[in-house]
Amino acid sequence: MVQIGQINKLKVIKRAEFGVFLDGDSDGEILLPRRYMPEKCELGDELEVFICYDSEDRLMATTEMPFAMVGTFANLRVKSMERVGAFLDWGLPKDLLLPFREQTRDLKVGQYAVVYLYLDKSDRISASMRLERFIDKEPGTYEPGQAVDLFIAAKSDLGYKAIINNRHWGLLFGNEVFQRLDYGQKLQGYIKNVRDDGKIDLTLQQQTGYKAAAGIAEKILQVLKERGGFLPINDKTDAEVIYDLFGVSKKKYKMALGGLYKQRLVTISDDGLRLVGPS
Numbered sequence: 001m002v003q004i005g006q007i008n009k010l011k012v013i014k015r016a017e018f019g020v021f022l023d024g025d026s027d028g029e030i031l032l033p034r035r036y037m038p039e040k041c042e043l044g045d046e047l048e049v050f051i052c053y054d055s056e057d058r059l060m061a062t063t064e065m066p067f068a069m070v071g072t073f074a075n076l077r078v079k080s081m082e083r084v085g086a087f088l089d090w091g092l093p094k095d096l097l098l099p100f101r102e103q104t105r106d107l108k109v110g111q112y113a114v115v116y117l118y119l120d121k122s123d124r125i126s127a128s129m130r131l132e133r134f135i136d137k138e139p140g141t142y143e144p145g146q147a148v149d150l151f152i153a154a155k156s157d158l159g160y161k162a163i164i165n166n167r168h169w170g171l172l173f174g175n176e177v178f179q180r181l182d183y184g185q186k187l188q189g190y191i192k193n194v195r196d197d198g199k200i201d202l203t204l205q206q207q208t209g210y211k212a213a214a215g216i217a218e219k220i221l222q223v224l225k226e227r228g229g230f231l232p233i234n235d236k237t238d239a240e241v242i243y244d245l246f247g248v249s250k251k252k253y254k255m256a257l258g259g260l261y262k263q264r265l266v267t268i269s270d271d272g273l274r275l276v277g278p279s
Contacts, residue, residue: 001026002051002059005070005117005125010061012045022049022061032061052125055094067091070117070125073134073151073163075184078111088113088127102128114153114183136167139198142191150189150202152181162189162202170200177204178243205248216256219246221265221275229275234268 002008002024010022014029020041021029032049041047049061050069067090068074076088079095086107087095098107098115107113115127116134128134131153142148142164150170154161159174160181172181172189192203223245224231233241239250246253257273260266267274 002030003070004051004059004119004123006051007048007065007069008051008061009046009048012041012043012047015043022047024059027059030059030061032063036061036063038063050092052092053094057124062092064092066096068117070119072166073114073116073131073153075112075114075182076127078107078109078113081107081109086113088115090117096125096127098127098129102126102130104129112183131163135163135169140164140168140194140200142194142200144191144193145206146191147206148189148191148202150187152183152185152187154183164189164200164202168200170202172202172204176249178239178249179204205252216246216248216252217260219248220253220256220260220273224266224273224275230272232272234270234272 002010010024010030012020013023014021016031019031019033019037022032024030030051032047036049038047047061047063049063050065051059051061052066054060067076074090076090076096078086079089080087085097085099086103088098090096096117098113103113113127113129114131115129116131117125117127118134120126148164148170149166150162150164150172151166152160153163156171158171159177160172162170162172164170170189170191187204189202189204190206191200193201195201231245233245237250242248242250242253257266257268261268265276267276
């Protein structure tokens with residue numbers, strides 16, 4: 001049985017004027033239209049194809065890849081509004097249905113919606129904005145410092161809600177984020193803390209403690225050398241400027257800077273930061 005809404009590796013079993021047929025096992029022969037065929041396509045070849053439905057709701061294969069697959073989250077643009085719901089642009093000719101019952105707010109053409117792709121009771125590929133239904137309710141086995149894949153899905157008063165490894169909710173605190181984050185953005189993050197209630201705090205900074213300070217200190221020295229041994233920054237410099245220069249929070253910058261000062265590698269004055277010795 002083929003996996004609808006997923007990439008499948010299927011064998012070419014029959015040629016036709018309008019394409020080739022692939023072995024769909026219990027789902028029968030599945031058409032790969034000619035426009036999606038690779039240049040060299042012979043009987044017996046195994047092709048990696050995405051399985052979806054054509055305009056007449058028949059199973060078909062394509063070598064084009066959508067923006068997201070069944071079982072994943074995505075931020076997709078509303079292409080049209082119809083009687084049955086919204087249709088989303090997911091990178092394939094036939095748009096993806098977001099039924100009205102799966103919407104959590106009113107939508108307009110051109111807006112984006114964070115959705116989960118699933119198969120409905122008729123095995124049709126659909127989208128839902130009701131993300132909570134598809135988040136794993138079992139606690140995750142994460143460790144502080146562990147690298148994880150994040151999907152930015154929502155914003156709260158505390159910061160950004162991110163989906164961890166396509167399974168669990170986590171939170172990036174707003175006062176610890178020094179870069180622009182957008183809905184649907186995918187990036188790597190790290191487990192900061194797993195609370196007693198199972199909630200997960202996240203961070204975008206990889207290292208903690210002594211190793212982190214050492215890495216930041218090296219970055220400060222590198223930037224100083226690149227800028228001729230001087231930077232016009234002090235305690236009143238905005239945190240955003242610090243992040244633009246070194247990629248860390250102002251708090252972590254000051255911790256690393258203190259270590260450099262104690263080692264007499266830099267001098268600190270009201271007008272700025274200076275490298276000791278040749279630049």
